[in-house]
Amino acid sequence: MxxxxxPINPILKQLLELGPPLLFFVVYLRIRDNxxxxxxxxxxxxxxxxxxxxxxxxxxxxxxWGLTGKLSRMQVFTAFMVIFFGGLTAWANDERFFKMxxxxxxxxFSVLLGIGLLRGRSYLAYVMSEMLPLRDVGWMILTRxxxxxxxxxxxxxxxxxxxxxxxxxxxxxxxxxxxxMFAFLWWQIMALQPYLIEEDTKDDAAAP
Numbered sequence: 001m002x003x004x005x006x007p008i009n010p011i012l013k014q015l016l017e018l019g020p021p022l023l024f025f026v027v028y029l030r031i032r033d034n035x036x037x038x039x040x041x042x043x044x045x046x047x048x049x050x051x052x053x054x055x056x057x058x059x060x061x062x063x064x065w066g067l068t069g070k071l072s073r074m075q076v077f078t079a080f081m082v083i084f085f086g087g088l089t090a091w092a093n094d095e096r097f098f099k100m101x102x103x104x105x106x107x108x109f110s111v112l113l114g115i116g117l118l119r120g121r122s123y124l125a126y127v128m129s130e131m132l133p134l135r136d137v138g139w140m141i142l143t144r145x146x147x148x149x150x151x152x153x154x155x156x157x158x159x160x161x162x163x164x165x166x167x168x169x170x171x172x173x174x175x176x177x178x179x180x181m182f183a184f185l186w187w188q189i190m191a192l193q194p195y196l197i198e199e200d201t202k203d204d205a206a207a208p
Contacts, residue, residue: 006069013068016060018178024053025174032167046095046166054086073127081105099161099169102177103154110150113143138195142188149184153177 031045061079065071085101116123122139124146134142157177161169 006067008064008067013064016064016067020053020057020060021174021178023056024049025170027052028170041093043090043093044095046098046170047089047093050086050089050095050098054082057082078105095166096161099157102157102173103161106150106154106157110147110154113147113150117143117147132189133197134192135195135197138192141195142192145188153180 028046028049031048034045034048036043036045036048058079061071061075064075081101081104085098085104089095089098113123117140122136122143124143125134125136125139129139157173160172164172
């Protein structure tokens with residue numbers, strides 16, 4: 001994970017990142033009404049789809065690692081959470097564990113960013129500074145907004161999986177949450193333009 005990063009086709013990168021959730025959605029749709037017996041225990045189509053999703057995600061992450069030469073902290077964290085909660089779901093034969101994963105992930109992000117804010121720091125800048133060159137004040141604004149946004153998503157996931165059908169949760173998990181995240185981040189990038197560090201400014205500062 002310390003190898004120098006290598007360039008990768010952006011379309012291929014998007015396919016490897018978005019492919020596993022979409023494949024989970026397709027597999028779930030095909031087997032959601034089925035039940036599977038293994039060693040005398042009956043498993044629903046949702047749980048089997050969850051178990052299929054785990055190796056698909058790991059293969060995707062491994063391919064990204066092989067192609068780029070590195071893994072992000074987010075990818076490692078995602079892999080851990082999927083393996084842990086996917087295994088827990090199968091072991092307990094209870095789909096609620098996998099549904100709660102989303103709440104825990106978003107909630108943990110909100111808590112960690114909030115801890116950084118209480119310390120007067122932006123942990124987000126530590127993770128994303130290379131991708132988005134912002135001044136310190138811009139990072140603090142973005143961190144406060146993302147802290148609240150992740151908290152809202154965590155609460156939203158709890159409401160969805162506890163009050164709606166599994167079909168509805170799978171659709172929202174696969175499409176709605178990622179779309180909301182993309183729209184929110186795009187809005188923030190546009191709104192925080194005044195805090196962007198321009199290349200010319202960085203070059204001037206580096207000049208003797």
